[in-house]
Amino acid sequence: MHLDPHLRFEALSALLGKKIKPFDEKNSYKNSPALSVDDFFIQLILTKQSSYAEEFFVDEKEFFDLQYDFDFTNLSDSAACMRGNEPYVRPKGWYRMALKVRGKYPDGDAWLGTNGWRSHSVSGEWPVSYHGTSLEGAKGIIRSHYKAGNRQIYGRGIYSAPNLHDAEIYSKTFTSTMGKTYKVIMQNRVNPGTRQINGNYWLIPVPEGTSAEEEKRIAESSIRPYGVLIKEI
Template sequence: MYLDSNLKIEVLSSLLGEIIKPYNEKRCGSKADILSVDEFHLYNLIGRRQAYVKEFFIDEKEFFDPKYDYDFTNLSDSSECKRGGELYERPKGWYRMALKVKGKYPDGDTWLGTDGWRSHSVPGEWPVSYHGTSHNGAKGIIKSHYKAGDGSVHGRGIYSTPDIHVAEREEYAETFTSKTTGKCYKVILQNRINPENREVCQRSDYWLVPVHGRASAEEERQIVESSIRPYGILIKEINEEGDDDDGEINVMEAVMRMTKCLLKIKGQMRSQVNQDKN
């Protein structure tokens, strides 16, 4: 998948629900008007942005980190991977636009792990989670209460999931039609989450970073930056009905697995009958 500058700007506009413009020093004036990666994180995770930001401008060179982009759209490798000691299902069918987060935090870059392909975890890195970006559903975000599993209340905080198939559901993932390409896309965030600040909900496919209701704006910022850090925006082309080829493949794979399982059971039963006859 090829993402030109216009499509990247459209992706950000869809995520923020605001018109984004590329920064141009001659037209935009002060650099204070530029939306930083920090502000983007806070806006998406807790719905908050600095009051001084009157318009959204993006300096792509400071916002994106193309050398860490990755095209998973035709991924065929199904090797088991781990990140931060947790299973990591690589986002097959998606394209990752990497955000410029290297060197951004005072505790260094250990949370990202080492560069390059590997199937194993490395010491100090954080697990991967995915975050829905829909304005109507999970725009992340801070929920007053959240019920999962059998209805237990897990509390206020930022929810994400290690299961990309959960994050890409229609009620969670943002979708938009590009004016640049005329195609429809689905968008979610790829994060690293601090295992020390994460709670695993009763439904293990939901992870919570608790944020108490009395937290100030600055305290919320500190909790976010020390607990959950988006490092990529995932985008996937879908058809007009909202389904994607990957979904069809997953259904077919499930049917095939079930068929094999039934055939195996049938074979075992037949073998048992033959033994009984003997």
């Protein structure tokens, strides 16, 4: 899959529901705020962290980690994999834009596992999950399944799906400036010590009355992004 440079930012814009532009020396943060990976993800999954601007800048060098990008579009290998002691089916048909998250958290990088191809889990690794909502929300179950809110089926909190096919129906669809149409969805790792398994979804509980600051702490210690998946349709 050929990844047009503008496609990265169009995918982020589709996920968040806000215009996201690349930052360079010609741009200024004065008029539009900058988004880190953490800021982007928190705005994506937490209702209380409502968007305070119509457009944002992203520093590509600080947001994406190009050395870990991976093209799954023509993947033929169907070997069984495990991540965080859970089955992991590699996202065949998708291209993963890796996020720059190594060294971001005080507890280290064990949650990501080790680099390179492997079929087995490693110590301290978190299992993989997916979601694709934005602050604008979506119709139906997605309103309660991927943002902290009050109408959850299994309880209040942050929901994601370990099976890409279950999450794909909630992916965001957009048409690029090149005229092609794509789906985009987030690829995350979930802390097995704090999740609850409910049917086809994993729940990170966020009790009613939790402050915005505490919601952010819960999210960062329980669910972390590491890739943006994109697929031409």
